[in-house]
Amino acid sequence: MRANVDVIAGTALVVLWSSGFIGAELGTAEAPAHTLLAWRYVAAVALLIAWCRYRRLSPTWHAIRIHAVLGLFCQFLYLGATITGIGMGVPPGVAALIAALQPLVVAMASSRIFGERVGGRQTLGLVVGIAGVSLVVVGDMSGADLAWPVYLLPAAGMLALSVGTIGQRVLAPKEPIALAMAIQCSISAAGFMTWSALAGDVAPPMTTAFWAAVAWTVVLSTFGAYGAYLFVVRRNGPTRASVLLYLTPPTTMLWAFVMFGDDITWLGVGGLVVSAIGVGLYLTKTQVSETSTPATSPERSLRNDRKPSHAPASAASIVSSSANVTK
Numbered sequence: 001m002r003a004n005v006d007v008i009a010g011t012a013l014v015v016l017w018s019s020g021f022i023g024a025e026l027g028t029a030e031a032p033a034h035t036l037l038a039w040r041y042v043a044a045v046a047l048l049i050a051w052c053r054y055r056r057l058s059p060t061w062h063a064i065r066i067h068a069v070l071g072l073f074c075q076f077l078y079l080g081a082t083i084t085g086i087g088m089g090v091p092p093g094v095a096a097l098i099a100a101l102q103p104l105v106v107a108m109a110s111s112r113i114f115g116e117r118v119g120g121r122q123t124l125g126l127v128v129g130i131a132g133v134s135l136v137v138v139g140d141m142s143g144a145d146l147a148w149p150v151y152l153l154p155a156a157g158m159l160a161l162s163v164g165t166i167g168q169r170v171l172a173p174k175e176p177i178a179l180a181m182a183i184q185c186s187i188s189a190a191g192f193m194t195w196s197a198l199a200g201d202v203a204p205p206m207t208t209a210f211w212a213a214v215a216w217t218v219v220l221s222t223f224g225a226y227g228a229y230l231f232v233v234r235r236n237g238p239t240r241a242s243v244l245l246y247l248t249p250p251t252t253m254l255w256a257f258v259m260f261g262d263d264i265t266w267l268g269v270g271g272l273v274v275s276a277i278g279v280g281l282y283l284t285k286t287q288v289s290e291t292s293t294p295a296t297s298p299e300r301s302l303r304n305d306r307k308p309s310h311a312p313a314s315a316a317s318i319v320s321s322s323a324n325v326t327k
Helices: 001-026 033-054 062-086 092-099 104-111 120-142 148-171 177-199 208-236 237-246 248-260 266-283 296-305 316-318
Strands: none
Touching: 001 033, 001 092, 001 208, 001 237, 001 248, 033 177, 033 208, 062 092, 062 148, 062 177, 092 120, 092 148, 092 248, 092 266, 104 120, 104 148, 120 266, 177 208, 208 296, 237 248, 248 266
């Protein structure tokens, strides 16, 4: 029974996490990326605030300051750059593969900032992973009329997410997840609404396709993907969740091929294989004490919504974290 639940939860995580990149393609066909994100976050904030009021959760000024910073990097800059890149022509599968390098980048940065030891195998894994992404980008550029600087947008988004993840460890927030998401999403909603107002396109397109994309990104990508991620992390540990996230690029590529007819080149397939080898090299040495430490059950963790744990985040959790990130 447990094995069946693990399989279902893992499959849901991969599919729902991939949905964010597909939703971006759907929405940016109807409106600029910032307009899509503005209305996505307005809808998400309304639901989150309603939930927080129901649970009688209220933030302190200290919490607002912390999550304003985290929301800026983990949501506003990350999704703003990534989805703008997709809107300008970067295929969703390529954007997903670039984003999938984030845990490796965080691991390397943590070794410098926090003095965590990263061996030669992990360094090689990062280099090989980046080489794989480069192959995919080159393969995509060979079949698309798209200037190479556009590919820097998802890369910039990935780096912003990495900074936010490091900030998660430095600032060590202790607020309940729903409250943290409400603050971060509010910051992003304000940012994207301001961006849209300055660009003169704050008014949403009154089309079924646009609002379907908003509903897609709120239900599947924000709440579905994050909820599945949280469930897997609390049930099976962060390393398993991280490994599953590396399955999202091929899933996104196949999904985009079926829905949008995006080409899958042999060079792109080769890049995926090379990236997978790089990930394997890195994760070979990161499967540490997780298996020997009993995992907290999701049911018990979710009951602690009002009273969060004050234990500092583990290094493994930080490395694989997109924990206060909504896709």
